[in-house]
Amino acid sequence: MKNMLKLGFILTAYTLVACVGLAFVYAGTKTVIEQRAKSDLEAALKELFPTADSFQPIATSELKASLESVVFTEAYTISAGATLIGVAVKASGPSYGGQTVALVGVGADRKVAGAKILENKDTPGLGANAASPSYFVDRKSKTTFMGQFSGKSIDDQFKVKGDVVAITASTITSVAVANVVKAAGNAAGAWIAAKGGN
Amino acid sequence: MKRLTRILLDGIVKENPLLMLMIGLCSALAVTTSTANGIGMGIALTFVLLMSEVVISLFRKLIPDSIRMPIFIIVIAAFTTIIDYLLKAYFPDLSKSMGVFIPLIVVNCIIMGRVEAFASKKPLIDVIFDSIGMGIGYTWVLVGIAVLREILGSGAVLGLRVFPESFQPILFFTLPPGGFLVFALFISLNLWLKSRMKPTVEGGAE
Numbered sequence: 001m002k003n004m005l006k007l008g009f010i011l012t013a014y015t016l017v018a019c020v021g022l023a024f025v026y027a028g029t030k031t032v033i034e035q036r037a038k039s040d041l042e043a044a045l046k047e048l049f050p051t052a053d054s055f056q057p058i059a060t061s062e063l064k065a066s067l068e069s070v071v072f073t074e075a076y077t078i079s080a081g082a083t084l085i086g087v088a089v090k091a092s093g094p095s096y097g098g099q100t101v102a103l104v105g106v107g108a109d110r111k112v113a114g115a116k117i118l119e120n121k122d123t124p125g126l127g128a129n130a131a132s133p134s135y136f137v138d139r140k141s142k143t144t145f146m147g148q149f150s151g152k153s154i155d156d157q158f159k160v161k162g163d164v165v166a167i168t169a170s171t172i173t174s175v176a177v178a179n180v181v182k183a184a185g186n187a188a189g190a191w192i193a194a195k196g197g198n
Numbered sequence: 199m200k201r202l203t204r205i206l207l208d209g210i211v212k213e214n215p216l217l218m219l220m221i222g223l224c225s226a227l228a229v230t231t232s233t234a235n236g237i238g239m240g241i242a243l244t245f246v247l248l249m250s251e252v253v254i255s256l257f258r259k260l261i262p263d264s265i266r267m268p269i270f271i272i273v274i275a276a277f278t279t280i281i282d283y284l285l286k287a288y289f290p291d292l293s294k295s296m297g298v299f300i301p302l303i304v305v306n307c308i309i310m311g312r313v314e315a316f317a318s319k320k321p322l323i324d325v326i327f328d329s330i331g332m333g334i335g336y337t338w339v340l341v342g343i344a345v346l347r348e349i350l351g352s353g354a355v356l357g358l359r360v361f362p363e364s365f366q367p368i369l370f371f372t373l374p375p376g377g378f379l380v381f382a383l384f385i386s387l388n389l390w391l392k393s394r395m396k397p398t399v400e401g402g403a404e
């Protein structure tokens with residue numbers, strides 16, 4: 001019994017020291033990590049809507065997913081001055097190597113303003129080309145895989161090998177990403193149609 | 199001094215954690231699809247290894263034998279979490295591309311193995327040389343494998359194009375089977391290095 005208490009006490013002492021050390025590192029890096037996440041998001045939103053000057057978060061519960069597998073994690077209204085110019089949705093859906101997270105912007109004209117992959121764990125050289133800035137689905141016009149969604153109407157079919165060009169040898173990734181973009185696009189479009197007037 | 203250089207060289211060639219001891223392989227094969235990952239993972243592991251070995255060597259007389267494992271884990275986990283925060287704050291791209299493999303350093307056999315087999319018994323100075331040797335041993339193999347896989351698998355290294363655009367990347371090398379093949383090549387390279395070094399090592403005890 002005595003021995004047990006002694007061992008327990010020693011273990012507690014080590015744990016305490018480790019905790020205090022971690023607390024200091026956490027406090028020191030917390031603000032940097034948060035700022036970085038915030039500026040990353042703003043940069044990404046600005047990329048989709050270059051004219052935007054303010055972003056307001058909206059509750060993701062107001063968005064309806066047309067596909068069950070796609071989950072919306074964050075959403076923002078994008079405004080230039082006082083006019084609403086679009087909605088951006090951060091959506092995640094299953095792909096070949098795990099969840100793929102994409103940021104999809106939809107303009108008030110029901111067209112995809114742009115889509116950008118934030119996280120993708122698919123095979124490098126194959127599925128990972130979805131996020132690559134140097135992989136072109138159309139070499140002549142230098143359109144990247146994500147680039148082909150820009151300007152596309154959200155009422156389109158988003159069918160891979162139909163109106164969406166697939167990534168060579170990565171049909172699963174292509175379908176997964178197209179689904180995420182479509183679901184996010186539809187939800188954003190529906191939100192604009194319902195509330196955009198206010 | 200000779201003893202210390204031998205400890206250092208042991209980690210790099212003779213007892214290379216990946217190629218001779220063959221521990222910690224999963225993450226090594228998984229992150230070596232790109233050179234940047236290889237360098238980042240190598241540095242992260244070396245940091246955790248060095249700090250954990252130093253702390254445990256310093257406190258080795260204050261760690262009761264019956265609870266040494268939980269204490270090792272606490273120390274390793276603390277340093278892993280520190281490097282995870284630091285990477286997230288200052289190298290977000292690297293942190294993103296290595297994903298789950300940074301937190302998984304906690305359960306990396308190399309660290310647990312060296313802490314248990316070496317740091318918990320040896321004085322500080324030996325331990326520093328051992329962890330640096332093991333760290334370099336781990337990093338050079340990782341970077342070597344990653345460079346080869348990246349060149350053959352995508353035609354570029356660290357964003358610099360090695361082969362012209364017309365080169366058709368050999369996708370096999372970025373996929374897991376290619377990783378195993380390149381890994382095997384490095385094992386034979388290391389065995390050759392070891393056979394060349396043997397006569398010069400004092401005593402030659404294996």
